[in-house]
Amino acid sequence: MKLKQAFWLGIISAGLSSVACIVYGYLHAAAFYVDFSKVLGPVNMIAASVLSCLLMALGYWLALRWRGTSLLGWLQTGYAVLSFVSILGVLGFQLPLEQESPELFPGLAIPMHFFPVLSIVSVFPFFHK
Amino acid sequence: MKTFVYPVTMAILVFASAFTLVTSNQWKVNGDNYSVRFTSSKMEGVFKGLKTDIVFDESNLASSSIKASIEAATVNTGNGMRNKHAQQGLGADQYASIAFESIAIIKKGDMFEATGKLTIKDVTKEIKLPFSFKRNQTGGVFEGEFKIKPAEYHVDKSGTPEELDIQLTIPVVQ
Numbered sequence: 001m002k003l004k005q006a007f008w009l010g011i012i013s014a015g016l017s018s019v020a021c022i023v024y025g026y027l028h029a030a031a032f033y034v035d036f037s038k039v040l041g042p043v044n045m046i047a048a049s050v051l052s053c054l055l056m057a058l059g060y061w062l063a064l065r066w067r068g069t070s071l072l073g074w075l076q077t078g079y080a081v082l083s084f085v086s087i088l089g090v091l092g093f094q095l096p097l098e099q100e101s102p103e104l105f106p107g108l109a110i111p112m113h114f115f116p117v118l119s120i121v122s123v124f125p126f127f128h129k
Numbered sequence: 130m131k132t133f134v135y136p137v138t139m140a141i142l143v144f145a146s147a148f149t150l151v152t153s154n155q156w157k158v159n160g161d162n163y164s165v166r167f168t169s170s171k172m173e174g175v176f177k178g179l180k181t182d183i184v185f186d187e188s189n190l191a192s193s194s195i196k197a198s199i200e201a202a203t204v205n206t207g208n209g210m211r212n213k214h215a216q217q218g219l220g221a222d223q224y225a226s227i228a229f230e231s232i233a234i235i236k237k238g239d240m241f242e243a244t245g246k247l248t249i250k251d252v253t254k255e256i257k258l259p260f261s262f263k264r265n266q267t268g269g270v271f272e273g274e275f276k277i278k279p280a281e282y283h284v285d286k287s288g289t290p291e292e293l294d295i296q297l298t299i300p301v302v303q
Contacts, residue, residue, distance in 0.1 A: 094207040097166070097175045103209025 001064045001128055009127045010057030013120035014050040020115045021045035028108045034101045036108055045112065052116040060124065069128075076121055083117045154193070156183040156301035159268060164298040165199055169290035174206035174215065176227070183271075183301065187241075187262065190234045195243055198228040218279070218286035224250045229258070243273075249282035260297070268302035 001009075022042050029035055056079055063071040090109040095102045158181050165176040178200030185193045201221040206212055219227070231245035232255075243258045260273030274296050279289050 091210065092208070097173065097205055097207050099207065100205075101209075102205065102207055103212060105209060 001061055003061055005127050006057045006061035007054075009060065009120065009123060010054035011050075013057070013116065013123045014046075014053035016119035016123065017049035017053060017115040018042075018046045020119065021049060021112045024111060024115075025108065028104075032101070032104050032107075034104050036095075036099070036105060039095055039099065039105070040109060040112075048112075049116050049119075053120050056116065056120045060120075060128075064128070076117075079117045079121070083114050086113050154184050154186040154189070156185055156268065156303060157181065159300040159302045162300050164296070166296045166298075167293045168296070169293050171288070171290045172206050172211065174204055174212075176200070177203035177205070178226075179299070180226075181299070181301075185234075185262065185271075187236075190236060190241070193231075193234045195229070195231040195234070195245065198226040201225060201227055214286065214288065218284050218289055220250050220283075229256075231258075247277070247282075249277075249279075249284060252282040254281065268300065271297065271299040271301060273297040 022045055025037075025040070025042070025045065029037075059075055059079070060072075063075045087106075087110045090106050090113065093105070093109070095105060099105075158179055161177075163179055165179060167174055167176075176199040180198050182196040183194075185195065201219040201224060202216055204212060204215045204219065204221070206215060216222075228248045229245055231243040233245075234241055234243045236242075237259065240259050240261050243260060245256065245258060246253050247256045256275060256277070258273050258275050260271055263270050263272075274294065276292055276294055278292055279285065280291070
């Protein structure tokens with residue numbers, strides 16, 4: 001995999017992850033009538049998706065250059081574990097005190113923490129044959 | 130008959146104006162812009178559901194009184210899990226409100242001080258609540274700050290701060 005391919009892998013998976021986050025955000029708001037957009041708006045979702053997907057794509061590029069395909073399984077397991085561990089940050093997150101129904105925030109943010117890894121793992125086979 | 134018209138009218142006017150004077154010291158909370166906030170080194174949070182019965186006149190403190198309550202279940206620390214913990218600590222299921230009722234209000238320098246009974250859960254203790262009152266175009270603003278030790282009120286669930294600083298900002302209108 002070339003660095004250029006890794007870049008596009010990151011960008012495309014970030015796009016998919018962003019769409020998933022935004023759609024899920026709207027569904028969550030419609031279902032629970034709570035607006036978390038001041039804390040977690042579309043800009044935050046896109047920025048987080050781009051950052052995490054580009055880093056994961058860079059990880060794929062480095063792993064393939066270093067050990068070929070032999071590390072891919074461990075790499076993807078590592079991504080999944082990191083995504084899982086990152087939900088601790090959501091559980092301990094303090095929202096602004098004027099934000100109503102903070103108990104509904106984990107239900108919005110925790111699934112979103114898995115969208116970048118889901119999208120990059122889905123898209124990766126198209127870039128690596 | 131006509132001789133009674135003027136005395137009766139005057140009596141009604143005097144009675145009505147006296148009634149107006151009494152009610153003019155009555156203050157009610159101006160919308161939801163108030164803040165009942167607690168802070169400690171560990172956490173901060175707010176309460177909602179403020180209900181008040183305030184009679185306050187700076188020039189007649191002897192007839193002034195403050196009654197206020199907040200709903201324990203409205204505690205918001207900005208974190209859902211911590212809110213649940215705080216509600217359990219406050220026994221919000223059993224003790225729905227936290228209440229304050231003044232016994233006496235005195236002037237203390239530029240401020241006022243209300244001595245009163247604060248009830249949290251099943252404990253009522255006498256506290257001193259220093260506060261200021263600033264009039265503005267729409268009415269006025271009460272601001273006060275005091276400290277409590279939650280354990281003294283049987284709020285002693287693990288993780289509860291030893292001391293809480295309570296800050297009140299309550300805009301009022303007549």
